[in-house]
Every structure is written in structure tokens, then in C-alpha cells.
Amino acid sequence: MSEQQIPKTFDPADIEARWYPHWEKTGAFRPERPDAGPWTLVNPPPNVTGSLHIGHALDNTLQDVLARYERLRGKDAKWVVGVDHAGIATQMVVERQLAEKQQKRTDFTREEFVKKVWAWKEESGGQITRQLRRLGCSMDWSNEQFTMDPHFVRAVTKVFVDLYNDGLIYRDKRLVNWDPGLKTAISDLEVETVEVKGHFWRFRYPLADGVTLADGRDYIEVATTRPETMLADMAVAVHPDDERYASVVGNFVEQPITGRRLKIVADEHADPELGSGAVKITPGHDFNDFEVGKRAGIAAGDMLNMFNADAHVVQTQDGLVPDQFVGLERFAARAAVVAELKRLGCLIPHVARTKDGEEQELDAEPRRIQTPFGDRSNVVIEPWLTDQWYVDAEKLAVEPMRAVREGDINIVPKSWEKTFFNWMENIQPWCVSRQLWWGHRIPAWFDDDGNVFVAMSEQEAVDQAGGGTLRRDEDVLDTWFSSALWPFATQGWPEADVKGEGRYPNDVLVSGFDILFFWDARMMMMGMHLLSDVPFRDLYLHGLVRAADGQKMSKSKGNTVDPLGLIDDYGADALRFFMTAMESQGRDIKMDQGRIEGYRNFATKLWNAARFAQGYGIGASDTLAPPAATTAVNQWIIGETIRTAQAVELVLADYRFDAYASTIYQFTWNRFCDWYLELIKPVLQAEGGHDDAAETKAVAGWVLDQILVMLHPVMPFITEELWHKLGERPYDLILAKWVEADSRSISADAAEEVDWLIELVTAIRSSRSELNVPAGAKLPLFVRDAEGGTVERLERQGSALERLARIESVSSDPAPAGGAAQIVVGEATYVIPLEGVIDIAAEKARLTKNRDAAAKEAKALAGRLSNENFIAKASEAAVAEARTKLADRTAEQERLDAALDRLG
RNA sequence: GGGCGCGUAGCUCAGCGGUAGAGCACUGCCUUCACACGGCAGGGGUCGCAAGUUCGAACCUUGCCGCGCCCACCA
Numbered sequence: 001m002s003e004q005q006i007p008k009t010f011d012p013a014d015i016e017a018r019w020y021p022h023w024e025k026t027g028a029f030r031p032e033r034p035d036a037g038p039w040t041l042v043n044p045p046p047n048v049t050g051s052l053h054i055g056h057a058l059d060n061t062l063q064d065v066l067a068r069y070e071r072l073r074g075k076d077a078k079w080v081v082g083v084d085h086a087g088i089a090t091q092m093v094v095e096r097q098l099a100e101k102q103q104k105r106t107d108f109t110r111e112e113f114v115k116k117v118w119a120w121k122e123e124s125g126g127q128i129t130r131q132l133r134r135l136g137c138s139m140d141w142s143n144e145q146f147t148m149d150p151h152f153v154r155a156v157t158k159v160f161v162d163l164y165n166d167g168l169i170y171r172d173k174r175l176v177n178w179d180p181g182l183k184t185a186i187s188d189l190e191v192e193t194v195e196v197k198g199h200f201w202r203f204r205y206p207l208a209d210g211v212t213l214a215d216g217r218d219y220i221e222v223a224t225t226r227p228e229t230m231l232a233d234m235a236v237a238v239h240p241d242d243e244r245y246a247s248v249v250g251n252f253v254e255q256p257i258t259g260r261r262l263k264i265v266a267d268e269h270a271d272p273e274l275g276s277g278a279v280k281i282t283p284g285h286d287f288n289d290f291e292v293g294k295r296a297g298i299a300a301g302d303m304l305n306m307f308n309a310d311a312h313v314v315q316t317q318d319g320l321v322p323d324q325f326v327g328l329e330r331f332a333a334r335a336a337v338v339a340e341l342k343r344l345g346c347l348i349p350h351v352a353r354t355k356d357g358e359e360q361e362l363d364a365e366p367r368r369i370q371t372p373f374g375d376r377s378n379v380v381i382e383p384w385l386t387d388q389w390y391v392d393a394e395k396l397a398v399e400p401m402r403a404v405r406e407g408d409i410n411i412v413p414k415s416w417e418k419t420f421f422n423w424m425e426n427i428q429p430w431c432v433s434r435q436l437w438w439g440h441r442i443p444a445w446f447d448d449d450g451n452v453f454v455a456m457s458e459q460e461a462v463d464q465a466g467g468g469t470l471r472r473d474e475d476v477l478d479t480w481f482s483s484a485l486w487p488f489a490t491q492g493w494p495e496a497d498v499k500g501e502g503r504y505p506n507d508v509l510v511s512g513f514d515i516l517f518f519w520d521a522r523m524m525m526m527g528m529h530l531l532s533d534v535p536f537r538d539l540y541l542h543g544l545v546r547a548a549d550g551q552k553m554s555k556s557k558g559n560t561v562d563p564l565g566l567i568d569d570y571g572a573d574a575l576r577f578f579m580t581a582m583e584s585q586g587r588d589i590k591m592d593q594g595r596i597e598g599y600r601n602f603a604t605k606l607w608n609a610a611r612f613a614q615g616y617g618i619g620a621s622d623t624l625a626p627p628a629a630t631t632a633v634n635q636w637i638i639g640e641t642i643r644t645a646q647a648v649e650l651v652l653a654d655y656r657f658d659a660y661a662s663t664i665y666q667f668t669w670n671r672f673c674d675w676y677l678e679l680i681k682p683v684l685q686a687e688g689g690h691d692d693a694a695e696t697k698a699v700a701g702w703v704l705d706q707i708l709v710m711l712h713p714v715m716p717f718i719t720e721e722l723w724h725k726l727g728e729r730p731y732d733l734i735l736a737k738w739v740e741a742d743s744r745s746i747s748a749d750a751a752e753e754v755d756w757l758i759e760l761v762t763a764i765r766s767s768r769s770e771l772n773v774p775a776g777a778k779l780p781l782f783v784r785d786a787e788g789g790t791v792e793r794l795e796r797q798g799s800a801l802e803r804l805a806r807i808e809s810v811s812s813d814p815a816p817a818g819g820a821a822q823i824v825v826g827e828a829t830y831v832i833p834l835e836g837v838i839d840i841a842a843e844k845a846r847l848t849k850n851r852d853a854a855a856k857e858a859k860a861l862a863g864r865l866s867n868e869n870f871i872a873k874a875s876e877a878a879v880a881e882a883r884t885k886l887a888d889r890t891a892e893q894e895r896l897d898a899a900l901d902r903l904g
Numbered sequence: 905g906g907g908c909g910c911g912u913a914g915c916u917c918a919g920c921g922g923u924a925g926a927g928c929a930c931u932g933c934c935u936u937c938a939c940a941c942g943g944c945a946g947g948g949g950u951c952g953c954a955a956g957u958u959c960g961a962a963c964c965u966u967g968c969c970g971c972g973c974c975c976a977c978c979a
Contacts, residue, residue, distance in 0.1 A: 010941090193976090200979090224979060237979095271978070279979050288977045370978090415908065422907065422975070513974090543909095548916090550972085581927085584918070586909065588972090592916050594928045601941040602927095612938030658918070662926070677938080685937090762945095769945040775934050806936095860923065869959035870922095878922060878960090 006614050006725045010607035012571025012600075015721045020133050023720075028734045029138045030078060038502035039075035041067055042487050043139060044511050044519065045147065047086035048121050049093045052131035054545040054553060055512060057563035058589065061579040061714075062542060062657060063510045064137045068713040069652060070507075071138070072738045078503065079138060080490045082145025083125055087439035087479040088182060088376050094120050094438075110437050117438045121146075131564060136572050136716045138734065145490040147482045148440070155489040156440045156482045157456055159530065164444075164454040168392045168529070169432070171444075171452060173300045175290045176388050176431050177372065180311035180330075181379035184435035185388050187478060188428055189517055191372045191381050198369035201227050202275070202348040203341055205236060205253040208261055213248060220245070220253055220264070221276035221348060225369050226286075227341070228334040230255060231313065231321050232306040233262055235281035237292050240266040242277050256346045257337065258320040265296045284385050303385055311382050330382070338363060389433040389442060389475070393525065397424045400524035403534050409524065410538045412655050413585040416513060423517050430522075432478045439476030446471050484522035487535040499531060509536040516541060540655050543588035550590055561591055573715035574600035580714045581661035602665060603718050606707070609673050610722045613704055616684040620727025621702040624737055626745045631692050632796065634699040635750035637676045640667065641706050642746055645739035648710055664710050672703060675758060682799040701726070706739045756790075756826065757797050763823045764805040764830065770846050771821055771838055778808040779832050782815035785895075786828040822847065822899035829895055844903055851896035858889035 023029060041063055046056060063079065071077040094117050095105050105113050125146075132139065146152065163169040176185040204219040212218050220236055233255050238245035245264065252261040262280075269292050270279045283293025284303040293303055304316040311330040315321050325333055341347050342363065350365040372381040401424050403409045404417060411417050433442060445453045445461035447470055455461040461470055482489075487506050491498045498504040504527075511520055520539060527535035546552060547559040554560065566575045577599035582589045613619075621627070626638040644667040651659035680700060683690045690696075704726065708719040712733050723733035764781075773779070781801075783794065791812065794801070798810050818835035821843055834843075861882050864870050871879060 006938095008938090010939095222979080226979090269977085269979090274978060281979095286977085286979085288979075291977090370976090419908065419974070426975085544973090552973095582917075587917090588909095590916065592928080595916070597941075598927050601939095604941050605939065608939035608942085610938085615938070662918075666926085673939090674943090678943095765944060766946090769933070772933080775944080776936075857923085864922085864960075867959055871959085873959050874922080882922080 004725060006607070006611040006722070008611070010604050010718070012573060012603070012717065013568070016134065016136070016567075016572050016717045019717050019720050020136065023138065023732070023734055024133070024141060026732070027142075028732055030076070030140050030142060031735055033074075033076055036074055036076035039067075039070040039077045040080070040491075040503045040506045041077070041508055041510070042080040042490060042506055043082070044515065045082050045084040045145070045483060045486065046128045047089050048083040048125045048128075048146070049086065049090050050128050052128055052135070052563055054561050054563050054591070056128075056132075057135060057566075057575060058542060058545050058579045058583065059510060059512060060132060060135055060137050061576045062540070062583060064135070064576070064716075065580055065657065065660070065713040066508065066510070066652075067138050068716060068734065069738075071734065072709060072712065072736060074737070077138075078140050078143075080143065080145065080486075081129070081132070081137075081139035081141065082147070082486075082490060083128065084479060084483055085121075085146065085148045085439065087434060087436050087476060088184070088186075089479075090117060090121070091436050091438040092182070092376065105437065113437050134564065134567055134572060136576065138716070143490070145486075147479075147486075151492070151495075152482065152485075152489055153440060155485055155493060156477065157443045158494060159485060159526065160443055160477070160481075161454055161456055162530070163391065168395060169454075170390055170392070171387060172390050172429070173385065173387045175284075175287055175383045176386055177374075178309075178311075178382045178384035178386070179374040179377050179379060180307075180309065180382055181374060181377035182436075183309045185384075185386060185431050185433060186374060186376075186381070187431050187480075190375045192375045193370050194373050195368045196371045198225050198367055198371070199364035200225055200350075200367045201338060201364040202350070203227070203230075203256075204346045204348060205255060205262065205280070206346075207248065208252040208254045211248055211251045214244060214246075220248075220278045222278055222280040223275045224280060225367065226334070227337045228313070228330055229282040229285045229306070230280065230337055230341075231258060231325060231333070232282050232284050232304040232316055233258075233260065233280050234283055234293060234298060234304055235263045235265050235296055236278055237265050237267040237270040237281050237296075238278045239268065239270045239272045242270070242272045244272075245278060256344050257322065257325075257340055258316075260318065260320050263296070265292070267292045267295060285383050287383055290383070290385075300385065305385055307382060307384060388431050389444075389477075391430040391432050391481075393427045393430040396525035396529055397427050397521075399528040400424065400521065400534075403524065403528065409534050409536065412538060412540045415586055416516065416541050419513075420516065420521065424521065430478075432481050433473075433475040434478055435474070436476050439479065440482055442473040442475050442477060444473040446473065480518050480522055483519055484526040485530075487523055487527055488531060493531070499533065504531060505534050506536040508538040508540060510540045510542065513541040513543065538655070542583055543586070545589045545591065548591045548593075553591075566593075566596060570596050570600040571603060571717070573603050573718050576716075577602065577661060577665075577714050580657045581665070583657035585655070602669065603715060605669055605673060606711070606715075607718065607722070609668075609677060610704060610726060612677065613700055614726060616697070618697045618700045618704065618726075620723075620729060621698070621705045623702065625740050625742070627695070627698040627702050629695060629699050631695065632747075632750040632753040633676065633679045633800070634692075634696055635747040636754040637672070637703050638699060639746035639751055640671050640676075641703050641739070642741045642743065644671075645706065645710060645741040646743070649741065661714060664707075664714070668707050668711065672707060675754075676700070676703070678804055679754075679757075679800050682803050708733055709736055709739055712736070753793055753797070756793060757800065760823075760825045760830070761801060761804045763825050764807070764832070767821045767823055767832070767843075767846060768806070771834065771842055773821075773834065773837065776806070778802075778806050779834070780809045780811065781805075781807045782831040782833070783810065783812050784814070784829050784831060786812065790826060790828050819843070819903070822896075822902065824850075824892055824895040824899065827891070829899060840903060844900065847896055847900050847903070851893055851900065854889045854893040854896060858886055858893055861886040861889060 067077045067079045098104055177191050179186050202221055202223045205222055206219045236253055248264050249266045251264050255262055269288055281289045281292050283289045283298055284305045306313055306316050308314050313325050313328045313333045315326050325336055328336055349361040352360050352362055354360050374381055443454060447465055447468055453461040453464045455464055488498045488504050491503050523535045551559060574596050578596045629635045629638055644663060647663045648660055680696050683692050683696045708723050712719040720733045794810055801807055815831035816833050819838040819840050821832040821834055823830040865882055
């Protein structure tokens with residue numbers, strides 16, 4: 001693609017469709033650059049069945065900004081990409097498809113079903129990767145990963161075996177969060193607590209054996225929000241110090257429905273302040289009660305279970321559940337238990353007042369109950385006693401906490417550290433087994449006696465067992481177990497020496513804060529244990545993309561925005577710029593189409609600026625260093641370019657994405673387009689050529705190139721297109737060199753001169769506009785009180801001034817008598833005769849407004865400077881600055897007073 | 905119950921110790937030969953409230969009021 005005329009219209013779709021395949025085909029994402037140092041980033045693997053949502057667009061834009069920036073700075077930027085098998089999510093999708101055909105998973109063998117999932121993976125797995133390409137993400141597709149690739153399976157198996165052998169994975173019988181919808185255990189993190197409307201019932205449990213309480217009552221009152229669990233009650237607990245019950249501890253109550261004798265135990269868990277102070281204990285179906293039960297000497301194996309896998313009532317081991325309850329669904333069982341207790345006269349009614357103040361008896365007190373739901377199934381979670389595999393997270397959490405504390409891992413923004421520590425310090429054993437078919441099958445085998453053998457292969461397990469036939473564990477691993485290995489398993493670990501290659505630790509991880517525990521922390525635990533080093537040096541956490549009204553986006557609310565649609569409407573570059581500009585640390589992003597449109601306009605602006613430049617023979621620069629410049633305007637823009645590059649480097653080092661976007665935006669539009677291009681028009685358009693033309697074209701071409709370079713990380717498509725349209729290039733922009741930001745190329749004098757010119761032009765324009773001078777009218781300008789330096793500047797910048805402020809001539813002669821606009825800039829006053837045109841009253845009003853503004857500021861400054869505390873305590877620089885400003889403002893005010901006098 | 909964050913122009917957001925900025929929207933002028941997805945000029949804010957620290961506070965501290973998120977066993 002060689003130099004050619006830039007078309008009048010900017011068509012993002014056309015450009016995007018051409019450049020992405022070109023980059024990918026030419027290997028630009030991982031070019032051969034033997035001298036380049038490694039820089040590594042791994043992409044949070046999206047679900048294989050997923051499609052790109054707006055959160056992915058944010059996450060991947062930020063990563064691509066970093067990857068492209070580092071690539072431009074000469075690094076061998078490797079951005080690892082791949083997809084996650086997403087156990088539960090994917091299995092659910094395929095099961096849903098079966099359901100549409102009136103089929104279910106269990107109609108098939110495990111092998112048949114898994115085959116169907118693989119088929120679906122092949123069919124749908126490419127979608128999200130195609131979409132990432134449309135966003136422009138410069139990932140290393142040559143090394144695309146899948147968490148169920150054969151080498152990944154080996155890595156996962158090895159990790160499981162190693163952790164088992166290290167005692168960090170174990171099998172345990174305890175309560176798990178059981179999802180009766182999916183019929184699998186899930187981890188704590190996959191449980192979402194939601195407040196729902198519920199009831200709080202109170203019941204009487206009669207004391208057995210004729211015992212009574214100190215006050216003579218023959219029953220103990222217990223309360224619950226889950227009456228159905230009474231069918232498996234095993235005790236009643238009271239606080240050891242609770243006098244009311246001290247006499248009956250060690251005695252029994254009789255559960256009214258089952259007739260089971262429940263021991264009254266003393267346990268700190270019972271809160272004397274709450275309700276009656278006595279609490280029923282169901283060790284098999286409540287996390288607290290499980291602990292109380294254990295303390296009371298009930299072994300896990302003896303705890304009564306009253307549910308099957310889909311939460312229907314089953315007979316307990318002691319056979320005491322009346323037949324009428326067996327087989328009931330859990331919520332039906334709840335109603336049945338309440339009804340039966342009521343019938344038995346054991347229900348204590350709740351007395352409520354109606355709005356009219358009348359008393360009313362209810363079965364139970366209405367309450368808001370914190371209820372656990374499965375995050376995937378949206379079904380109420382049941383604590384259920386099962387054998388599962390656990391990772392000893394507490395031990396694995398030690399090193400990551402140390403790493404964060406000591407700065408080996410730098411969490412950005414820092415405010416997340418507290419959340420991180422809070423979770424890590426209270427971490428619970430991680431249940432990693434899932435009763436699913438899709439996933440990494442657990443490498444554990446059992447013999448007929450229930451002995452377990454954990455091994456890399458069945459053969460090894462058999463060898464361990466000393467022969468015989470073994471049965472492999474049916475369960476698979478939590479998806480996050482495999483993705484926890486992502487920073488190294490994707491790069492060939494354990495065979496490859498990822499540390500030696502400089503690819504581990506990764507340089508940075510970018511993720512949404514919503515997966516800090518699920519994924520980021522687990523990578524730290526696994527990485528630090530298995531590779532003895534942190535998985536990444538920096539952890540950048542970004543927020544959520546919210547709907548325009550601030551609500552969380554979700555399919556069920558129907559308020560999602562499709563990033564692909566936004567790309568169609570505004571171009572990928574505009575969407576990327578939006579994400580980058582809005583990414584402010586520690587804050588969510590609210591959708592704002594107006595902004596995306598604004599950034600589309602920005603792209604168009606750049607396009608037209610390049611087109612303009614090209615029209616005057618400005619093209620690809622042939623130097624990396626700034627070209628030699630003699631004019632103030634050229635020196636100034638070079639300095640501004642370098643300052644911009646330095647600012648960009650500074651803010652990107654701190655992951656200040658918004659600051660990066662606004663820095664480059666303002667430079668491009670407000671400096672380069674609004675001023676520089678306008679200032680050089682007289683040079684470019686001079687009839688018969690201009691002495692400064694060659695220099696100016698060289699500088700303009702260089703600056704434009706630097707803009708393309710600096711903008712490329714966030715707007716890769718338009719910049720690559722313009723890069724080539726502006727001239728023959730030895731390489732694509734994606735592989736160009738970052739700006740040589742050498743401060744020695746900044747001229748302070750040039751900056752002062754151009755700042756002065758801008759101030760003067762702006763002031764003249766402002767007065768023209770306020771005095772309603774016709775926009776096209778060219779006016780003479782008379783200067784008074786100008787010092788030598790200003791006179792020279794006026795000579796040098798005369799043609800620019802004439803063009804930008806619509807001035808016909810500049811003269812240091814006294815202005816003719818009569819009405820005139822007067823403009824004060826610096827020490828000089830600029831007079832524009834407007835006899836007959838000017839409205840003297842309007843000009844007086846305008847000058848007075850300016851005078852008053854100067855006077856007000858001068859007064860404030862004078863006040864500050866007359867405060868001896870300020871002089872004594874404020875920094876010298878602050879005092880000096882105040883003095884300078886006061887002098888300036890006072891002088892300005894005096895000149896404006898003089899101008900007002902002249903108006904009469 | 906703990907923790908985190910947010911309340912700045914009509915809207916979306918920067919600024920985080922020296923008397924307020926951007927984009928969009930708004931008003932006026934401009935069909936000026938790069939761009940009307942544009943140019944120029946302009947209006948608009950007692951920076952949630954209160955007290956404190958400081959020579960000086962949108963910016964630091966404390967309290968309060970609103971909003972949001974996360975974690976947690978009130979049966």
C-alpha cells in the first residue's frame with residue numbers, strides 16, 4: 001500500500017477491513033526483532049461460547065493500548081490470547097440446546113455428551129476471536145490457546161498431582177454450597193447473596209423427660225427462617241452463660257414432627273440477645289450448625305441428611321422423617337412442616353399491627369432474608385454434606401499477600417489492596433470439584449475399598465495401587481483451576497522455561513475488578529507456588545461499563561449495548577478512544593454515545609488535517625529526530641510535540657488512560673490543527689513560494705508523523721492508513737519507533753512568542769466578535785507602547801496575524817482619532833479604528849468588563865501579598881508568582897483604564 | 905455489621921493545596937479554497953452540607969446527607 005491521495009471521506013469500515021488482515025498476515029503482532037526485549041501480557045480468556053460484550057471492549061482496548069505502546073517503544077510485545085472452556089457456562093449452553101430438542105444430558109453417555117460440547121466449541125469458538133480482531137487487538141494469534149488443549153490438560157493434571165502430593169489438595173467431607181439446579185458443588189465465590197422476602201417462624205420444642213426450665217416452662221422456643229430443616233435437626237444450642245437454660249443443658253427436647261430426641265448443648269454460637277436465646281441445630285444443612293455439631297461431638301459422617309441432589313426430601317439415616325414429607329420439594333416441605341407444627345400446636349404466632357392499629361395474628365413474622373443463589377443457575381443454594389476436593393487456599397495465600405505487601409505485585413489503583421487483603425486473610429478452602437461432564441477430569445482413581453490414588457495417568461494410579469481395577473473420579477475441576485495457570489501454561493509450561501525466556505512474570509495483568517478473587521488472586525496463588533515468582537508485576541483493575549442510566553448492563557435487563565454495533569456506527573478507533581478516554585482509575589464507565597460520536601469526529605478531524613497537509617506537499621518525514629527549524633512557529637510546534645510525548649510517557653507509566661487520551665486529543669486538535677496548521681497557511685499558500693516553505697513542510701510532516709505514532713496505540717486503524725497515505729514507508733506504523741522526546745529540542749523563546757501571538761489573535765477576535773464587526777472585514781491595526789521585542793515579533797508574525805485576526809495592516813503610527821476598539825496584550829495596546837462602525841457604548845462595556853476582571857484579580861493578589869503570614873509561610877515560588885501576576889494584572893488594569901479614557 | 909468508591913457547568917466526566925476545566929448540549933456570528941462529523945466568539949458552576957486544619961481548600965481531617973458496589977453466620 002503506497003502513497004496515494006487521501007480520499008475526501010473518512011470511511012472507518014473500509015480501513016479496518018484492510019489493515020487488520022494485513023497486520024495479521026505479515027506477523028506484525030509478533031515481528032522478528034531479535035534485539036527487542038520481552039514484554040508480556042496475557043488476555044483474560046473469554047468464554048469459548050461467548051460473544052464480545054462491552055466489558056470485553058474496555059478490557060481489550062486498554063490491553064491493546066499497552067501492547068501497541070510497548071511495541072512502538074521497541075519491545076517484543078507478546079499478548080497471549082485464547083479462550084476458556086468455561087465448564088458450567090458451556091455445559092449449560094449445550095444442555096439448553098438439547099432441551100430445545102426435548103433431550104437432556106443424561107440421555108447420552110458422558111463421552112457422547114462431551115463430544116457434542118466439543119462440536120459446539122468448534123462451531124462457536126471462533127466468534128469472539130473474530131470480534132476481538134474487529135476491535136483491532138494486536139494479539140499473538142500464532143499461539144492461540146484453549147484451556148482444554150492437550151498441553152493444558154497435561155499442565156492441569158500435573159498441578160493437581162503436585163499439589164496433592166504437597167498436601168495442598170485434599171479430599172474432605174463437609175458442607176458445600178450445593179446448586180440443586182445444576183446438581184453440582186460450587187465455590188463460595190459463585191454464591192451470590194440476595195435479600196429476598198421471607199418469614200421468620202417461632203416454634204415450641206417440648207422438653208423431654210419431664211424437665212422444665214427455671215421459669216417453669218416445659219418447652220424451649222426456637223426460631224427459624226427455614227422450618228423444613230427441622231426434619232434433620234440434631235440438637236438445640238443455648239449460650240453457656242445463659243441462666244435461663246443452664247439447668248437443662250445436657251437434657252433433651254423432643255422434635256415434635258420426627259419425635260427425635262435433640263440434645264440441649266451449650267455453645268457460644270447461640271446469642272442470648274436474639275429471640276429466645278435458643279437455636280435449633282441442623283448440622284447437615286447449615287454452615288454454622290455444622291460447626292456447632294462438630295463441637296458437640298457429632299462426626300461429619302453421622303450428620304443427618306434430608307435432601308437429595310435436587311433438594312427433594314429423603315428419609316434421614318435414623319428413619320424418623322414421617323412418610324408424608326419424603327419426596328417433597330424443599331419449598332413444599334417448608335409449607336408442610338409449618339402446617340404440621342401448627343396442627344400440633346407448636347407454632348407460636350406472630351402478632352402484628354395492621355395500619356389501623358388492630359392486632360393481627362400471623363403464622364410468621366415477614367422478614368427480608370439474605371438468601372444464597374447460584375450465580376449461574378439463579379437457584380437457591382443448599383448447604384449439603386458431600387465429599388469434595390479442596391485446595392488449601394490459606395497456605396497458598398501467604399506468598400501472594402507478602403508479594404503485594406512488599407510491592408512485588410503492584411495493584412493499580414492501590415485502593416484495591418485493602419479488598420485484596422481482606423479476602424485473602426479470611427480465605428476459605430477452595431472447593432475445586434464440580435459434578436459436571438465438561439471440564440478437566442480430576443486425575444484421581446478409587447479402588448473398591450474407597451482408597452484414592454492421584455496420578456498423572458490411570459496406569460500410574462494402578463501402579464500405585466499395586467494392580468487391580470480402579471474407577472476414575474467422575475468429577476471435573478472448577479474452570480478457574482485451569483485458568484489460574486494461564487500466565488505460564490499458555491506459554492508452554494512446564495516443558496518451556498518461561499522464566500528463562502523472560503516471559504514470566506508477565507509485565508502486567510489487566511482485568512476487571514469483578515474477577516480479582518476468581519482469577520487474579522488464584523493466578524497469584526498458583527504462580528507463586530509453582531514457579532516461585534509473581535505471575536505479573538503490575539495488576540491493573542478497571543471498572544464496569546454501565547448503561548447510560550448508570551445501571552449494570554445485563555441481558556435480562558435488556559440494556560446491553562453491542563460493541564460491534566458501535567464499531568459499525570462510529571468505527572473501532574472511536575470506540576477504543578472512548579474506552580480509553582473514559583477509563584479513570586477506580587471508577588466505572590457510563591455509556592455515552594455522544595462521546596463516542598465526539599471521538600469519531602476527532603478521527604475525521606485528523607483525517608482532514610492529513611488531507612490538508614498532503615495537499616500542500618507535506619508527507620512522510622524522513623527523520624526520527626525533529627527537523628532543523630528556524631522559525632518560532634516551527635520551533636514551537638516541535639517543542640509542543642515533545643512535551644506531549646513526554647506527558648504521554650509519564651501518564652502511561654502510571655496507567656492513566658484518560659490522561660493519555662486527553663493529552664493526545666488536545667495536542668492534535670487544539671494545538672496542531674487549530675493553531676499550527678493555521679499559522680503555517682501563509683507560508684504554504686504564499687504566491688510564488690516562501691522562504692520558510694521547505695522547513696515548514698519538513699516540520700509539519702514530522703509532527704504529523706509523531707501524532708500518528710502517539711495516537712496509534714488507541715486509534716490503530718486510521719493512523720496506519722494515514723501513515724501509508726502520507727508517503728512511502730520502510731515499515732508499517734504498528735512497528736514504527738516511538739517519539740524521540742528530547743527536551744533539548746524545546747525552545748522556550750519560541751514558545752513565548754507563539755503564546756503571545758495566540759493571546760493577541762484571540763483578544764482581537766474576541767473584541768471583533770463582541771463588537772459585531774463583520775467576520776469578513778479586514779481592519780488596520782495600530783500599536784502603541786510596544787517595546788522593541790514586540791515590534792520584532794509583530795514583524796515576524798505579521799502575515800500570520802493578518803490572516804488569523806483578519807488584519808489588513810500593522811502600523812506603529814498613532815491611530816487616527818475617533819472611535820476604536822482597544823486591546824491590551826502584554827505591555828502594548830492595539831487599536832483598531834472603527835469610526836462609524838463601532839458602538840462606543842458597547843466597546844466601553846467590553847473594556848470595563850475586562851478592566852474589572854483584571855482589577856478583581858489584582859485586588860485578590862494584593863490582599864494575599866499584604867498578608868504577612870502568606871509572605872512568611874507560603875513557598876517562595878508561590879510568593880514570586882503572586883508578585884508577577886499582581887504586576888501583570890495591575891498594569892493591564894491601568895492600560896485598560898487609559899483605553900477607556902481615550903474613548904471619552 | 906465491616907470495607908471501598910462516588911456526589912464539580914443541563915448531561916457525561918477530568919482536576920485533588922494557590923480563587924474552576926474538557927466533550928456533548930446551549931447562544932451569536934461564519935456556506936473563509938482540510939474539515940459544517942467544521943471554524944470563531946460566548947453564556948453557564950456559592951465544586952452535596954457543616955465544622956476543622958492551613959497564610960490559602962473543590963482538593964487534607966472529622967461529622968452529616970444522598971447514591972452505588974463488595975464482603976460478612978444474626979438463627
